[in-house]
Amino acid sequence: MTTNKQKREGAVIFSEYERGSAIKKALSMGRDDILFELRESKLKGRGGAGFPTSTKWMLVAAAKAEEKYLICNADEGEPGTFKDRVLLLEYPELVFDAMVVGGYTLGAKHGVVYLRGEYEYMKKSLEDYLEAMRKDNLLGNNILGKEGFNFDISIFLGSGAYVCGEETALIESMEGQRGEARNKPPYPVNTGFMGMPTAVNNVETLAAVSHIVVKSGAWFKQHGTDKSTGSKLLSISGDCKKPGVYELPWGTKISELLELVGAENTKAVQVGGASGICLSRSEFDRTLAYEDAATGGSIMIFNENRDMLKVLKNFMEFFVEESCGQCTPCRIGNVKLLEGIEMIERGEYTFSYIKKLKDLGNTMKVASKCGLGQSSPNSFISILDNFSDEIFNNVNGGSHA
Amino acid sequence: MHKKEELRAPVSQKPHVVEKPENIDTIGGTVTLELNEKKVTVPLGTTILDACKENNIHIPTLCHHEDLCVAGVCRLCVVEVEGMRTLQASCAYPITSPIKVHTSTPMVRQARKHIIDLLISEHYGECYSCFRNNNCELQSLAKEYGVDHYNFGHIEKPRYEVDKSSYSVIRDMDKCVLCKRCVRTCIDLQEVGVLEAVGRGDQTRISTFLDKPLADVVCINCGQCINRCPTGALRANDPRDEIWEAIDDPKKHVIIQTAPSPRAAIGEEFGQEPGLSYTKEMTTALRRIGFDKVFDTNFTADLTIMEEGTELILRLYKALVEKDNSVKVPQFTSCSPGWVKYLEHFYPEYIDNLSSAKSPQQMFGALIKTYYAEKNGINPEDIVSVALMPCSAKKFECNRPEMHDSGFKDVDYGLTTRELAQMIKEAGIFLPEMPKSNFDNPFGEASGAGLIFGATGGVMEAAIRTVYELITGKNVEDFFENMNVTPVRGFEGVKYAELPITEVGPVPDILKPLVPNWDWVKGATLKVAVVHGTANAKKVMEDIKAGGKFSECHFIEFMACPGGCLGGGGQPIPTNKEIRAKRAQAIYNEDESLTLRKSHMNENVLRLYEEFLPEGPCSHKSHKLLHTHYTERGKYIA
Numbered sequence A: 001m002t003t004n005k006q007k008r009e010g011a012v013i014f015s016e017y018e019r020g021s022a023i024k025k026a027l028s029m030g031r032d033d034i035l036f037e038l039r040e041s042k043l044k045g046r047g048g049a050g051f052p053t054s055t056k057w058m059l060v061a062a063a064k065a066e067e068k069y070l071i072c073n074a075d076e077g078e079p080g081t082f083k084d085r086v087l088l089l090e091y092p093e094l095v096f097d098a099m100v101v102g103g104y105t106l107g108a109k110h111g112v113v114y115l116r117g118e119y120e121y122m123k124k125s126l127e128d129y130l131e132a133m134r135k136d137n138l139l140g141n142n143i144l145g146k147e148g149f150n151f152d153i154s155i156f157l158g159s160g161a162y163v164c165g166e167e168t169a170l171i172e173s174m175e176g177q178r179g180e181a182r183n184k185p186p187y188p189v190n191t192g193f194m195g196m197p198t199a200v201n202n203v204e205t206l207a208a209v210s211h212i213v214v215k216s217g218a219w220f221k222q223h224g225t226d227k228s229t230g231s232k233l234l235s236i237s238g239d240c241k242k243p244g245v246y247e248l249p250w251g252t253k254i255s256e257l258l259e260l261v262g263a264e265n266t267k268a269v270q271v272g273g274a275s276g277i278c279l280s281r282s283e284f285d286r287t288l289a290y291e292d293a294a295t296g297g298s299i300m301i302f303n304e305n306r307d308m309l310k311v312l313k314n315f316m317e318f319f320v321e322e323s324c325g326q327c328t329p330c331r332i333g334n335v336k337l338l339e340g341i342e343m344i345e346r347g348e349y350t351f352s353y354i355k356k357l358k359d360l361g362n363t364m365k366v367a368s369k370c371g372l373g374q375s376s377p378n379s380f381i382s383i384l385d386n387f388s389d390e391i392f393n394n395v396n397g398g399s400h401a
Numbered sequence B: 001m002h003k004k005e006e007l008r009a010p011v012s013q014k015p016h017v018v019e020k021p022e023n024i025d026t027i028g029g030t031v032t033l034e035l036n037e038k039k040v041t042v043p044l045g046t047t048i049l050d051a052c053k054e055n056n057i058h059i060p061t062l063c064h065h066e067d068l069c070v071a072g073v074c075r076l077c078v079v080e081v082e083g084m085r086t087l088q089a090s091c092a093y094p095i096t097s098p099i100k101v102h103t104s105t106p107m108v109r110q111a112r113k114h115i116i117d118l119l120i121s122e123h124y125g126e127c128y129s130c131f132r133n134n135n136c137e138l139q140s141l142a143k144e145y146g147v148d149h150y151n152f153g154h155i156e157k158p159r160y161e162v163d164k165s166s167y168s169v170i171r172d173m174d175k176c177v178l179c180k181r182c183v184r185t186c187i188d189l190q191e192v193g194v195l196e197a198v199g200r201g202d203q204t205r206i207s208t209f210l211d212k213p214l215a216d217v218v219c220i221n222c223g224q225c226i227n228r229c230p231t232g233a234l235r236a237n238d239p240r241d242e243i244w245e246a247i248d249d250p251k252k253h254v255i256i257q258t259a260p261s262p263r264a265a266i267g268e269e270f271g272q273e274p275g276l277s278y279t280k281e282m283t284t285a286l287r288r289i290g291f292d293k294v295f296d297t298n299f300t301a302d303l304t305i306m307e308e309g310t311e312l313i314l315r316l317y318k319a320l321v322e323k324d325n326s327v328k329v330p331q332f333t334s335c336s337p338g339w340v341k342y343l344e345h346f347y348p349e350y351i352d353n354l355s356s357a358k359s360p361q362q363m364f365g366a367l368i369k370t371y372y373a374e375k376n377g378i379n380p381e382d383i384v385s386v387a388l389m390p391c392s393a394k395k396f397e398c399n400r401p402e403m404h405d406s407g408f409k410d411v412d413y414g415l416t417t418r419e420l421a422q423m424i425k426e427a428g429i430f431l432p433e434m435p436k437s438n439f440d441n442p443f444g445e446a447s448g449a450g451l452i453f454g455a456t457g458g459v460m461e462a463a464i465r466t467v468y469e470l471i472t473g474k475n476v477e478d479f480f481e482n483m484n485v486t487p488v489r490g491f492e493g494v495k496y497a498e499l500p501i502t503e504v505g506p507v508p509d510i511l512k513p514l515v516p517n518w519d520w521v522k523g524a525t526l527k528v529a530v531v532h533g534t535a536n537a538k539k540v541m542e543d544i545k546a547g548g549k550f551s552e553c554h555f556i557e558f559m560a561c562p563g564g565c566l567g568g569g570g571q572p573i574p575t576n577k578e579i580r581a582k583r584a585q586a587i588y589n590e591d592e593s594l595t596l597r598k599s600h601m602n603e604n605v606l607r608l609y610e611e612f613l614p615e616g617p618c619s620h621k622s623h624k625l626l627h628t629h630y631t632e633r634g635k636y637i638a
């Protein structure tokens, strides 16, 4: 387990918040008003896909069904991310209060935290926290005196597979099946857990909701950029002096970030974890934003001493292992990409075959069944493109051997 | 939305298909989309794939099978839907809004080509040594997309050991493309569930419970998975070599009995339209191949009706008149060995409901090495008895240890329709052009009632034709037009019928030792049900357990395979609803063309009783040769 060496508190998620205040405020508002504030805020999902949270909630709120579910996605399986853990451990009120607000807004009675298997050690303290909420009537029946509003939260321990963070695989796993992504459409908002309308939200998304309810959507969107409002929690790891969790406004430049964390002689920055893209020095003036370099939170920094082919190989080994194996492009495609890397290592490749593999990567991006296979070629393509000099020249010098 | 209790497959493999509205003429019942720039209107919830089929647009598929729920895993059927970032699997995409679809863009074509290349790179197997050569979906795809070399390399060594443990189904996982059709067949269509995907990523493979050999798990040998596997990864245990050897051995007297379903389907193996019977061409071909005698299993189907029908009458008499609690009603048919094994595993407490009458195949086996051998002065040891069956479970059945009542192995080999077609081809024969000939006697003459055993409802119809006449003393035509007992026909998964017995006649001689008179059935209503596919069998068994309406039935026909034997695991591939319906039609047409259509009117059967079983059906000797017992197996495998 990595310890959190640093925590930089920014102006949004880590701003002042009083336990239970979002629930109190929400119960005094109409559901439509809550949805309105969310839309105003332009909050987008922090789990990676960046889907507008207000739209997701509206769809579930509008669905007619006997049961609805709100699931907090705390699977946090992307290598190099640990920001959800920090939120749950240190700011559980932000997450749980938002779930209660969600229960109220969506008309759901059940909330579930899908907790990453490795975080089992947190389960007890989270359950104690929920128990305290029950005592204070922040959970349970007729919450805070609101007649007929019943909502409770349980914790489901995940099975340890990365793909289970994908929302439909997560639901499958909760239903006791193999963690495999479902066909979409239909989406969980209308056919989710047990076939019922279900909102799956990332931990950080929920934390933002609590602030928005208390402080308004207008307040939230003062931060960040026009298309990427608010701030982002980043898990920063790799070659820098001050790795840790940072809250930074969307729109921050990579170069600014590198300075902040004390990174020197940086050669490459992997934005968005293994499934993200790898930027080279010439791109360090790009910004962290949905419209530019998007990230679910992971930033990995590599300095000049790193062998980018090895970095890439690590990523691809991860995907070969973590693919659920149901669909062809991802199950076999990732193996082919990894084999390609090994060919480069051995110096036994042709550029035309590498080109073929990049084309294959592009197929995987569009033809795979879920986000895992759709994003696994990102690092392959971006590292081979952005570091071609190093990678292919090194081969000639034989230094990968 | 799926109904959870109906299907056991993981939701990721369930039909996430929006239910089509009952009346598509209502407002919102249809949706108009653009398919390759052409506007088409389809019922709401139609998949893109189905919409394309309707409009003659070909989309390649691999994991899709019309009998099965959606998987969406091979990704071959991807198409472009405007406005969506990724390609969409057309088999899994229900149309609910006016989308614009493109089925042959450069991106789509490239993706399909890549997917085929990937599948082939991992596929260990050589077409020329594969039973699916020329009838393999992977091979066809490779041809369709002009694959002429291995774009992404090719696996050089086998990764798995071939599982040859089962008498019925052989699994060669090196040829598996992980389409999961077998998994969905086994769990959804058959509710058996012995196959599952295990492992992740490139280690994913189809496996059995704890990786045990197929012979050691609850597989019922139905072979439905073989019929739906797109490749040669699943095949039946093929006895051709042994049979050729016997044929070529002058000391051996090789006979073959032929079940009703193969003749209605074997033409398909020779490129003929489904729905044509080749009975008489097949008998000629069998002789030319070198079988010494060619018999009709329908003969013992007639015999089965005599035994099983009598058993039913006896059971009802004992249960209703003598109030004997040890007698179990309803009586279940026992001619489908897949069904029998299913019951032995999943409902062993109902073993006593199974008719003790052997299946026609095994009755035949017992008679060949006794009655026939005696009559013709042949040493039973020299007889090799082959059974042409539509079924893979029949291979298991003839290997059941108790099936030695003749003093020898009653049936030596179960041969499937597919395997016989192969033998015919090997002999250089083109079946459809064979001259016609009849079966050999004494087991050559059979009734239409025996013939219709091949279709779901057939055993029941045959039994009704006989039991009705024995009881009422009247012609069954007086009750059912043209002798067609339509209430038990058709492809509905579970059929239920009530047949009132309004009048009774004198007890026929053959039954006199067993029942004194028919007074006790007068005015009664015979309640029967017909069930095909073990998933449907499960529904009925659960209802019986719960004391529902099926527990009040007197007689229930169960067939393991969807459609009955004509959809058996040894029949030509592919299979689908339309093909099965055509095979059924072929069988019913042939029945209607016959003059002999009732089992108890089969003179040869009556002669057999006279000469060999003089005490009649369900007598001591018939019990020894023509009846059997079952094994409580249970679900849990040690």
Ligand SMILES: Cc1cc2nc3c(=O)[nH]c(=O)nc-3n(C[C@H](O)[C@H](O)[C@H](O)COP(=O)(O)O)c2cc1C
Pocket: A044, A045, A046, A047, A048, A049, A050, A051, A053, A073, A074, A075, A076, A077, A078, A162, A163, A164, A165, A166, A167, A168, A200, A201, A202, A203, A205, A206, A370, A371, A372
């Ligand atoms: C392979 C894969 C893994 C994922 N893992 C996570 C995860 O660990 N946590 C998470 O919140 N979202 C994860 N997601 C994204 C979820 O599918 C989903 O989009 C997200 O939970 C929705 O919440 P949001 O709208 O609040 O972002 C993953 C997606 C994929 C394809």
Ligand code: SF4
Pocket: A163, A180, A181, A322, A323, A324, A325, A326, A327, A328, A330, A331, A368, A369, A370, A371, A372, A373, A374
């Ligand atoms: S893309 Fe990969 S992880 Fe996703 S469904 Fe396909 S095989 Fe499974």
Ligand code: SF4
Pocket: B123, B124, B125, B126, B127, B128, B130, B131, B132, B133, B134, B136, B137, B138, B139, B175, B231, B232, B233
């Ligand atoms: S399964 Fe198909 S592709 Fe494979 S060897 Fe057999 S015929 Fe050829």
Ligand code: SF4
Pocket: B169, B185, B186, B190, B192, B193, B194, B195, B218, B219, B220, B221, B222, B223, B224, B225, B226
């Ligand atoms: S033969 Fe039938 S029971 Fe056995 S694995 Fe195949 S489908 Fe399942």
Ligand code: SF4
Pocket: B175, B176, B177, B178, B179, B180, B181, B182, B183, B206, B225, B228, B229, B230, B231, B233, B234
């Ligand atoms: S064995 Fe056949 S049906 Fe089963 S997954 Fe493999 S290829 Fe598909």
Ligand code: FES
Pocket: B060, B061, B062, B063, B064, B071, B072, B073, B074, B075, B076, B077, B078, B089, B090, B091, B092
């Ligand atoms: S046929 Fe549609 S994904 Fe396989």
